[in-house]
Amino acid sequence: MRNTKHLIIGQGLAGTLLAAELLKQGSDFMIIDAFSPDAASQVAGGAFIPIVFRTLKKAEMIDEYLHALFKTYESLENLTSNKFLQLVPSLKLFHCDDFHKWQQAKKSPAGEFITELFDSVSITGLKQGFCSAVIEPSGWVDTKQLTGKMGEWFLGKNHLIEEKLDYSRIEFQKDGMVVHGKIKAEKIIFCEGAMAIHNPWFGNTGFSINKGEILEIDAPGLPVDYIIRGDVFVMPLGNSRFRVGATYDLKNIDNNPSEAGKQQLLQKLDLILNLPYKVISHNAGIRPAIKDRKPILGMHPDLPQIYIFNGLGSKGVLFGPYWAAKMAELLIHGKIPPSMVNVNRYF
Numbered sequence: 301m302r303n304t305k306h307l308i309i310g311q312g313l314a315g316t317l318l319a320a321e322l323l324k325q326g327s328d329f330m331i332i333d334a335f336s337p338d339a340a341s342q343v344a345g346g347a348f349i350p351i352v353f354r355t356l357k358k359a360e361m362i363d364e365y366l367h368a369l370f371k372t373y374e375s376l377e378n379l380t381s382n383k384f385l386q387l388v389p390s391l392k393l394f395h396c397d398d399f400h401k402w403q404q405a406k407k408s409p410a411g412e413f414i415t416e417l418f419d420s421v422s423i424t425g426l427k428q429g430f431c432s433a434v435i436e437p438s439g440w441v442d443t444k445q446l447t448g449k450m451g452e453w454f455l456g457k458n459h460l461i462e463e464k465l466d467y468s469r470i471e472f473q474k475d476g477m478v479v480h481g482k483i484k485a486e487k488i489i490f491c492e493g494a495m496a497i498h499n500p501w502f503g504n505t506g507f508s509i510n511k512g513e514i515l516e517i518d519a520p521g522l523p524v525d526y527i528i529r530g531d532v533f534v535m536p537l538g539n540s541r542f543r544v545g546a547t548y549d550l551k552n553i554d555n556n557p558s559e560a561g562k563q564q565l566l567q568k569l570d571l572i573l574n575l576p577y578k579v580i581s582h583n584a585g586i587r588p589a590i591k592d593r594k595p596i597l598g599m600h601p602d603l604p605q606i607y608i609f610n611g612l613g614s615k616g617v618l619f620g621p622y623w624a625a626k627m628a629e630l631l632i633h634g635k636i637p638p639s640m641v642n643v644n645r646y647f
């Protein structure tokens with residue numbers, strides 16, 4: 301029998317970041333994950349941006365989120381000798397009717413992130429007729445590589461077991477839980493992404509999961525100095541490859557890339573690009589989003605030995621590091637997370 305204080309179910313971005321926090325704080329943990337190639341973290345764009353385009357305001361809690369983001373991904377890069385975080389300014393293209401709104405935004409608190417404002421765009425490969433703004437800091441995290449490399453690290457240190465959790469094989473005992481007859485855990489933390497809707501204890505905690513589709517294109521000649529943002533983002537990956545994303549579909553919840561999703565992305569792409577490109581790959585995944593668009597973390601109200609850390613939605617890269625640290629504080633020190641993210645708001 302393996303004994304552990306914390307048994308994490310799921311090693312997507314949420315489980316990985318939580319495990320990394322427990323590791324940092326010297327607390328014992330194990331992870332179970334049944335690798336799924338279409339889990340959100342395996343297909344995500346991984347982009348982050350500090351302002352909300354709809355309102356032209358600073359994203360809520362952005363200073364705290366950015367602080368945690370830089371610190372965390374850098375420490376995981378050092379741990380595994382890999383590069384996960386790419387800092388790339390965003391070039392937002394917008395209709396020139398909105399130029400005045402952007403000028404106002406530049407004078408507001410959001411202005412610290414709007415480093416330049418142009419009344420035109422003259423960049424090879426991009427259509428003209430837009431105004432544009434440069435947003436910094438912005439960039440992306442390669443969540444597939446991060447979870448893959450961290451998975452290898454966890455496996456090497458005997459922190460990871462590669463199998464699917466069977467809920468019916470969790471045996472609740474007085475002093476903990478026995479899982480699959482071979483792991484004894486004091487606490488179980490579910491980090492199952494969208495699969496959490498099947499969880500018998502946390503499945504009804506406000507999930508509003510949605511499907512996202514994303515493309516990789518080959519576009520020789522398109523500049524690589526920016527993440528270009530129209531109605532889709534176009535993110536430079538190197539070697540003339542770009543990631544184009546993403547769709548949001550609340551109705552067709554499956555992992556299958558669809559022709560409709562592809563066409564939607566291509567139509568939006570053609571509004572901003574004016575050079576030839578080739579579609580290289582097309583993927584789909586399900587975002588673990590919550591109705592109020594906030595993460596969910598906390599303890600089950602009737603079963604104090606089981607926990608959830610989920611609901612990273614479409615902002616996992618930005619939300620993950622900050623809330624993983626709060627989750628670790630709850631597990632190690634019993635510090636209750638704020639009500640806006642506490643899972644008890646859905647019980």
Ligand SMILES: Cc1cc2nc3c(=O)[nH]c(=O)nc-3n(C[C@H](O)[C@H](O)[C@H](O)COP(=O)(O)OP(=O)(O)OC[C@H]3O[C@@H](n4cnc5c(N)ncnc54)[C@H](O)[C@@H]3O)c2cc1C
Pocket residue numbers: 309310311312313314315332333334335336339340341342343344345346347348443463464465466491492493494495496511512513514545546547583584585586587588610611612613614615616617618
């Ligand atoms: C197309 C698309 C584009 C996106 N773009 C961005 C973006 O640009 N920026 C951004 O910040 N976010 C983006 N996201 C969202 C981001 O992917 C998620 O916020 C994040 O990856 C969620 O991580 P997670 O660990 O909660 O879930 P997941 O990545 O789904 O991981 C869950 C893990 O749990 C495991 N698991 C589940 N059930 C079990 C079980 N019973 N037993 C064992 N293991 C289990 C799975 O194998 C999986 O590894 C995008 C998502 C999609 C789909």
